[in-house]
Amino acid sequence: MATKNIxxxxxxxxxxxxxxxxxxxxxxxxxxxxxxxxxVSGTNTAGKNLTLISGASTxxxxxxxxxxxxxxxxxxxxxxxxxxxxxxIDSNKNAxxxxxxxxxxxxxxxxxxxxxxxITADSSILYFGVDDAYVLKIDGSNDRVEVRSGHDLRLDxx
Numbered sequence: 001m002a003t004k005n006i007x008x009x010x011x012x013x014x015x016x017x018x019x020x021x022x023x024x025x026x027x028x029x030x031x032x033x034x035x036x037x038x039x040v041s042g043t044n045t046a047g048k049n050l051t052l053i054s055g056a057s058t059x060x061x062x063x064x065x066x067x068x069x070x071x072x073x074x075x076x077x078x079x080x081x082x083x084x085x086x087x088x089i090d091s092n093k094n095a096x097x098x099x100x101x102x103x104x105x106x107x108x109x110x111x112x113x114x115x116x117x118x119i120t121a122d123s124s125i126l127y128f129g130v131d132d133a134y135v136l137k138i139d140g141s142n143d144r145v146e147v148r149s150g151h152d153l154r155l156d157x158x
Contacts, residue, residue: 011038054091063091 008014017023037048054064066089074081088096109119116131124141127134136153137146147153 057091065090 016026035050037050040047052066054066057063067085068087069083070086071081071083084098086098090096111117118127118129120127120129120134124139126138126140128136128138133148135148135151137148138144139146145153
């Protein structure tokens, strides 16, 4: 089956395995491998979702996590580099990153879709804000921390 395709008779028909007899691993090869959800066509048509589902648990045990691994460059040679976990999303929906989270310059992190609280970065300045104004500004190029007037900065051990 070196050059064969497994093709269903119709779009969205069939599956690989069943709930009681699943595949253990899927190996993809070539220069790059993709899991590709088909594009849609037409006017104002919503795109299709790609859902990754980890294993469900029973009783009070935690469900499975989604674990994303990558392989960093190693030393010169032909040995295969080791994989390491870059991101884990656990059953409580907590995301744990192995390293830094990098945003493009002028990137924004919002805390949730109903909140006006945000963190944004501009070159070497980090802003913590609420609504349309920052509350705390950390300026790395001038080694300054600024608290906007009308707000308190409280430092304590509790």
